Amino acid sequence: MQAKFSALTLICLILFACTNAQNTSTQYFGSEVEVVLPQYWKIFAVTDKIILLNGNVKENGERYSALFRSENGGENWVETHRPLMPVSEKMKHYGGYSNLSVMDNFEFSFLDSGSGWLISNWGAATYGAVAMTIEYTSDFGKTWKRLSEIVPSPQYQFLQASFSDEKHGQIDILYENTLNDRIAYFTTQDGGVTWKETGSLSLRETFWNGNKVDDYKAVDAYIQHNYPKSPHETSFGQYTWKIDFQESPSQIFIHKKSINNSWERIAVFP
Numbered sequence: 258m259q260a261k262f263s264a265l266t267l268i269c270l271i272l273f274a275c276t277n278a279q280n281t282s283t284q285y286f287g288s289e290v291e292v293v294l295p296q297y298w299k300i301f302a303v304t305d306k307i308i309l310l311n312g313n314v315k316e317n318g319e320r321y322s323a324l325f326r327s328e329n330g331g332e333n334w335v336e337t338h339r340p341l342m343p344v345s346e347k348m349k350h351y352g353g354y355s356n357l358s359v360m361d362n363f364e365f366s367f368l369d370s371g372s373g374w375l376i377s378n379w380g381a382a383t384y385g386a387v388a389m390t391i392e393y394t395s396d397f398g399k400t401w402k403r404l405s406e407i408v409p410s411p412q413y414q415f416l417q418a419s420f421s422d423e424k425h426g427q428i429d430i431l432y433e434n435t436l437n438d439r440i441a442y443f444t445t446q447d448g449g450v451t452w453k454e455t456g457s458l459s460l461r462e463t464f465w466n467g468n469k470v471d472d473y474k475a476v477d478a479y480i481q482h483n484y485p486k487s488p489h490e491t492s493f494g495q496y497t498w499k500i501d502f503q504e505s506p507s508q509i510f511i512h513k514k515s516i517n518n519s520w521e522r523i524a525v526f527p
Contacts, residue, residue, distance in 0.1 A: 290316045292526055295502035295509050301365040302493035303373065306330050307397050310500075311340075311363045311375075312509070322363075322377060326398050331498055331511050332523050338401045340377040343388040345408050362386075364418040371397040372423055374404075374449055378415040386413055389428065391449045404449040409441070416440065424448050431460075 291314065292298075298312030310325040324338040340363075362378035375392045388408045392401045413430045420426035428443040438460040443452045490499040499520075501510040509526040 290314050290527055292502075292507040292509055293320055295500075295504065295507050298500055298502070298509055299363050299489050300331075300491050300498050300500050300511065301367075302491045302496070302498060303365075303367050303397050305494045305496055308491075308498060309365060309398050310334065310509075310511070311365075324375070324398075324401075327524075330496070330523075331513055334524060334526075337399060338375075338392075340375060340401075341390055341392060341403050343379050343390055343406050343408070345388060345406055362415045364415070366418055366420045366426065367397075368420065368423065370423075371395060372420075373398060374418065374420055374426065375401065376415070376418045376428060385411070386415060387411070389415060389430075391428075391452075393449060405452060407443060407452050413441075420449075428452065 293313035293315050295312070298310065301309045301311075303309060306328055308327040308331045310327070312323065313320055314323050315321075322340045323336055324340060325334045326337040327334050364376040365373060366376075367373035371394075373394045375394070377390045377392070378386055379388045379390065380386045388406055390406045391404045393404050394401050407428065409430055410432070413432050416429040416431055418426065418428045424446055426445045426449055430441050430443065432439050432441060440458040440460065441454050442456040442458075444455045445452050490497055492498075495516045497514040499512050499514075501512060502508065503510075510522055511524040511526075512520045513523050514520050
């Protein structure tokens with residue numbers, strides 16, 4: 258009886274060790290996948306446990322945008338989604354879909370309920386930014402569905418996006434030319450299904466007059482777009498995460514800062 262008990266105990270310990278090793282191993286790309294433009298990757302904390310990571314990768318010579326998700330504060334990662342490309346007929350004017358690639362601009366906006374929006378900025382090789390796709394999740398980023406896309410006139414730059422509740426959201430984009438540099442506001446009242454330009458801010462007037470307090474947030478987004486912070490950071494509660502990178506070989510390093518104010522490297526891609 259004792260021998261049987263000891264053998265059973267040994268088997269349980271081995272199974273526990275194997276299961277624990279599997280749970281703590283980082284899951285992400287296959288061995289043939291490489292990080293592309295690591296300086297443009299972004300990290301976003303949905304909660305203190307659920308973290309999202311978005312950037313460009315290349316697999317078998319094909320480049321695509323990938324969304325990774327962690328459920329344990331950034332230690333383990335699984336690819337959960339590949340943002341959907343634009344489908345508008347206007348894309349034909351920019352050389353077709355083969356000429357499109359995801360830009361360096363992604364934006365997340367989440368509510369406490371688990372509802373969230375992912376805005377991806379798409380560009381054509383010879384035209385710059387040409388379209389934005391808006392996707393929605395109701396389960397803290399596990400699954401996503403396409404809602405809509407916005408195709409502004411050429412020569413725009415995506416700045417920021419935010420939702421105040423399940424229905425109302427705003428996307429700010431920058432139109433730059435020599436006559437009228439302005440930030441345009443696109444708003445939705447149906448959760449991101451339809452969008453309409455409802456206002457704008459003249460950068461020239463704002464920077465010279467400096468008295469439009471309500472528009473400081475948009476101007477700050479403009480500054481951050483042209484002079485981005487490095488490394489990219491995100492915070493939730495008492496924790497902060499940041500991305501460091503190296504270009505040769507191309508790798509992403511994820512660090513986490515806890516309440517004792519010290520940084521710890523918790524993941525490496527790939």
